[in-house]
Amino acid sequence: xxxxxxxxxxxxxAGTCNIGQKEIRRRQFVAGVGLFxxxxxxLTMISTSAPRGARLGIFIPLMVAAVGYVQSRSKFCLxxxxxxxxxxxKLGDLSRVSDASxxxxxxxxxxxxLGKSFMLALxxxxxxIALPF
Numbered sequence: 001x002x003x004x005x006x007x008x009x010x011x012x013x014a015g016t017c018n019i020g021q022k023e024i025r026r027r028q029f030v031a032g033v034g035l036f037x038x039x040x041x042x043l044t045m046i047s048t049s050a051p052r053g054a055r056l057g058i059f060i061p062l063m064v065a066a067v068g069y070v071q072s073r074s075k076f077c078l079x080x081x082x083x084x085x086x087x088x089x090k091l092g093d094l095s096r097v098s099d100a101s102x103x104x105x106x107x108x109x110x111x112x113x114l115g116k117s118f119m120l121a122l123x124x125x126x127x128x129i130a131l132p133f
Contacts (some may be wrong), residue, residue, distance in 0.1 A: 012086045014097070015105030017075045020088035027072035034065025038124075046133050059125040066117040066124075074113055081110030 012018055019027070038061040045055055071077055080086055084103045085094040097103050 010088055012088065012095070012097075014099070014102035015109045018080050018086035018106060019071075019075055019077045022091050023077060023087050024072050024075060026091065027068045027077070029068070031065050031068030031072060034061050034063070034068055037061035038065055042128060045128070046131075049133060052129050055129045055131075056125065058128050059121055062124045063117060063121040066120040067113070070113050070117045070120070074109075076109055076113060078110040078113045081106040081113070 010020055038058060041058045041061055044050070045058070067078070077087075080094070084097045084106065086097060087094050097106060
């Protein structure tokens, strides 16, 4: 069943949507911070001709960027999914998920988001390691 995007922006849907617009903006900010630190790390590695092994360190800021990006696009917070909470109000104003099957659906989605984020960060890290500098 397809939900319209307006509804999913303001309504908890187990395994699908657990954050509202303010929380989504927070995830977008996190993605931007991760991207900024990834770019600074890459520029530093290039300017210092960092050895390939040292380039593995870029995985951390890339993972931050990927987690923020995937969460914002998914309208789903993986930490809230693991904790059994959701938020569509003020930042930090959490509500509890009471239904066990809803909690299970949220945890499954949180694991998927973590997996997607890991793969994005891993692919980008492999690219940085392969760069000829």
